[in-house]
Structures are given as C-alpha cells and as structure tokens.
Amino acid sequence: MEGNKKLQRAEFIKMSGGLAFLMLSSKWLFAENIQAADLVNTAQKRQEYTTSLLKKLVTDIGPKPSGSKAYAKAAKVVFQEMKRSLPDVNYDKYEFDNWDPISSSNLIVGGQHIEAIPQKRGVGTTADGVQGIIAKSGNGFVILDEQNATILAYFSVNQYGKAIAGSGSGNLSISVPVFGIGKQDIPLLERSVKNKQQAWIKSEYHPVYKAPGINVIGQIKGKSKKEILVIAHLDTIFNTPGANDNTSSVIVMLMLAHAASGRENKHTLTFIASDSEEYVYEGAYHYAEGRIADHTIKDIRHVINFDSLTYGPNLWISSKNQDVKDLIHKIHKDLNIDAKPIFDESDGYVMDSLPFKPSGAKALHANSRGYDEKTLPVYHRPDDTADKVPLDCVEISFLVFDEYIRRIDVQ
Ligand SMILES: [Zn+2]
Incomplete structure (x- = not known):
C-alpha cells in the first residue's frame, strides 16, 4: 500500500500545475483516506x-x-x-x-524479603531507610516508630496479584513513603503483625523537575x-x-x-x-x-x-x-x-x-x-x-x- 501511495505521489509531481491543483481537491484527499480505511x-x-x-x-x-x-x-x-x-x-x-522513584529495597520483615514497589510521585525514606514495628492500617499495613507510634511507611495491597506501585495513603499525611505489596504476602504480614516484628524498607526519588x-x-x-x-x-x-x-x-x-x-x-x-x-x-x-x-x-x-x-x-x-x-x-x-x-x-x-x-x-x-x-x-x-x-x-x-x-x- 505504501508503494502504491508513493507511485501516486510521483505521478502527481509530474503533472502540470492546473491538473495538480484539481487533484488537490477533496476528491484526491478522499481517495487517500479510502486507502487508509x-x-x-x-x-x-x-x-x-x-x-x-x-x-x-x-x-x-x-x-x-x-x-x-x-x-x-x-x-x-x-x-x-x-x-x-x-x-x-x-x-x-x-x-x-515530575519525580519518580529511582531505587528501592524490598520490605524486610522478621528477616523475610517481601516485594514492595514505591509509589509514583511519592516521597522517599531517609537515606538509611525506615525501621519500626509492622502493623495493620485500614486495608493496608504500616511501619510504626517504636517510640512514638508515628507512621514511617505505608503499604497498599494489590487485590489482583503481586506487588504493583503503591497507591494512596488513606488519611495519612502525604509526606509518608508509600509502597505497594502483593496479595499473596498478606498471611505472612498478618503473622508478623501478631508477633510485632521489626520491619525495614528504603526508597529514593529523583528531585522534582x-x-x-x-x-x-x-x-x-x-x-x-x-x-x-x-x-x-x-x-x-x-x-x-x-x-x-x-x-x-x-x-x-x-x-x-x-x-x-x-x-x-x-x-x-x-x-x-x-x-x-x-x-x-x-x-x-x-x-x-x-x-x-x-x-x-x-x-x-x-x-x-x-x-x-x-x-x-x-x-x-x-x-x-x-x-x-x-x-x-x-x-x-x-x-x-x-x-x-x-x-x-x-x-x-x-x-x-x-x-x-x-x-x-x-x-x-x-x-x-x-x-x-x-x-x-x-x-x-x-x-x-x-x-x-x-x-x-x-x-x-x-x-x-x-x-x-x-x-x-x-x-
Ligand atoms: Zn489505564
């Protein structure tokens, strides 16, 4: 089809001015559109x-x-x-x-690695990552500061499968790092919550540009x-x-x-x-x-x-x-x-x-x-x-x- 189109164009160029002008009318364009259709x-x-x-x-x-x-x-x-x-x-x-995550770690809970993906346009953790106790929060999970129960990171759960980029943070402050985790990791995390286990995670972002x-x-x-x-x-x-x-x-x-x-x-x-x-x-x-x-x-x-x-x-x-x-x-x-x-x-x-x-x-x-x-x-x-x-x-x-x-x- 491309070849055909090219040939027509070549012939068009060879035509005399008057005829070429006529060919530029809507009929010509319509003919090309029929080809595209x-x-x-x-x-x-x-x-x-x-x-x-x-x-x-x-x-x-x-x-x-x-x-x-x-x-x-x-x-x-x-x-x-x-x-x-x-x-x-x-x-x-x-x-x-714009700003995007440039690197992140897994979520580590009680020594186990869980896939976690940071939020697009979110905030990063401190350079050493954040560490605290894993807890439940709404439909997701959080890492809490042991001393004052401040939320250090929030985890949303993908209801369809494995971890996807974190989304939303419920009613939390927007300055909290957000990650997404997969639904298959819920049982492990719930056990960890029961046992008040230690959790750690890290993420880094590009500056805004x-x-x-x-x-x-x-x-x-x-x-x-x-x-x-x-x-x-x-x-x-x-x-x-x-x-x-x-x-x-x-x-x-x-x-x-x-x-x-x-x-x-x-x-x-x-x-x-x-x-x-x-x-x-x-x-x-x-x-x-x-x-x-x-x-x-x-x-x-x-x-x-x-x-x-x-x-x-x-x-x-x-x-x-x-x-x-x-x-x-x-x-x-x-x-x-x-x-x-x-x-x-x-x-x-x-x-x-x-x-x-x-x-x-x-x-x-x-x-x-x-x-x-x-x-x-x-x-x-x-x-x-x-x-x-x-x-x-x-x-x-x-x-x-x-x-x-x-x-x-x-x-
Ligand atoms: Zn879409």
Whole structure:
C-alpha cells in the first residue's frame, strides 16, 4: 500500500500545475483516506495491524511513563499512525512537575524479603531507610516508630496479584513513603503483625523537575461542529510496558480512526492518545481546559473513554445515560457478538473523561472483564507484555465501537 501511495505521489509531481491543483481537491484527499480505511477493513488486517503496533509501542519501547523519552517516542509513533488517515493531527503539549522513584529495597520483615514497589510521585525514606514495628492500617499495613507510634511507611495491597506501585495513603499525611505489596504476602504480614516484628524498607526519588506532557490529537471534520470525542491514555506506570493498560486500547482507537476516515461523517471526530492518565489525568485536563478556553467544549456531544479494553471479551460500560447502554447492548445483539457486556451505574465521566464534564456530552467509560485469571494479575506489572493481549478482545472492541460511532453519528 505504501508503494502504491508513493507511485501516486510521483505521478502527481509530474503533472502540470492546473491538473495538480484539481487533484488537490477533496476528491484526491478522499481517495487517500479510502486507502487508509483499507488498512483495517478485514479481521485479518486488524489482527496484523494490532500485532505490528504492539511490537512498536510495547515490545520495542517498553515502559512509557509520562515525561520520559520512551513516552515521547511512543507519541511519535501514534502521531505517524494518525497521519495515515486523519487530515488533522497535532501534538498538544504542556509541562508538569515530575519525580519518580529511582531505587528501592524490598520490605524486610522478621528477616523475610517481601516485594514492595514505591509509589509514583511519592516521597522517599531517609537515606538509611525506615525501621519500626509492622502493623495493620485500614486495608493496608504500616511501619510504626517504636517510640512514638508515628507512621514511617505505608503499604497498599494489590487485590489482583503481586506487588504493583503503591497507591494512596488513606488519611495519612502525604509526606509518608508509600509502597505497594502483593496479595499473596498478606498471611505472612498478618503473622508478623501478631508477633510485632521489626520491619525495614528504603526508597529514593529523583528531585522534582519539569517534564514534557504530550497528548496526540487527531481530527476529522464532519459536516457539523457537533463532535464525538474518543480518548485512550498512552502513558504507563514506570515499571510496566502496559500492553493491556492501555496500549491495546490506543490501538483500537487508531483502527476506529482509520475506519472512520473512509466515511463521510456528520459529526466531527476527535481522537486523543492522552498523556499523564496515570498522573491524575493531567493530559486530558490540559486538552479539555484548552477547549473550555476557546469556547468549543460544548461542541462535544459524545465522550468515549477507553481504559483496558482487553481484560476479557465482556466490555464493562459505565455511563449515566441509559440510551448509551441500550445502544451498546443492541449492537452486541445485532452484530451477534459472543460476549456479555457489563453495565454499571457509575458516571461515564471518570478518569480521562472527567475533564470533559463541562461539555455536558453523553459520556461512556469502557473497561473489560472475562479473562480475569490471565489478564488482571499483569495489571501494572512488568509482565503486561504484548503476548498477554487477547486479540479477540481487540476485535470485539473494534467491532462494537466502530458500530457505536456510526450509529451515534447519524442521530
Ligand atoms: Zn489505564
């Protein structure tokens, strides 16, 4: 296909000025877009497309946390992919305060080593680490100072499996170092708590520095200003290549963009590969704030947020709009899709779609379930690798949302 495109360009250059001008008209562009839409017009091609992008974005690049060179590389790949079919592709850049853990130890309790992973953008321990008595606190554990019972470190537990980066610290002061531990270590820790055993851990962080945030925005103008916005975060946690969370969803979004580029759409379609989702949605906030500032936020009539579409074939849809859920349900029936979508009552304005709430659009947040045993334990782990992505889930997500976009476009 590339060769074909090049040949056409070469012929174009040879043409006389007048004819070349004519060829620059929308018909010419439309012809190119049909080619891009052809990229993903069969299940076989979609599978090849997915596999090749998983290699580029997951296997070759590895973890791509917000602010890193690896993230910038991934953003470039996505930019180039969008360019294949979308007339309008831009970077939306910003700066943010970044700091990441640079080293950490295991948690050592009563002489036993337990895997523990520090929080992103957390605080480090003192240079010697912190030492005290292990105790329970809410759903997690803490190391307490023996003398005055001050909390020296907090441990969150990953309910899905082994240790992932620590998160939250409940009502604790934010100056406490936070780590994540795996659920398999709970019995050992509970015994240690009973026996009031000594615990020690250490972590070190980079100082705060300005880092680049990069959203990639692709757009196809429709007949009207009314807009459908699709967003999927491209960034990962620092210690995972993030195949399922959330690179495979970004790939689904790119395929939806290619497919839509071959159609004439009523709505303007906006596709966003967002940065900093793992850092409190800063990328999505940055873009949404721009849309508020230029008074175009209310053009957005539909928001579709993809986060981890490949944990199983059953899409997990959150929306406050019953008609949104009815439509997803109907599409499954009409397309004969062998999966059972899950619907819940929580708001579609969650995580990366939250910043778009001022639009008043119909919002949908999509996650998934079904292959939980295989997929959930790799969540935020180093082994969330390309081979862990169930390709049937990519196909189901593509089919359902391609149809969803077509149907809401004509409404
Ligand atoms: Zn995610």
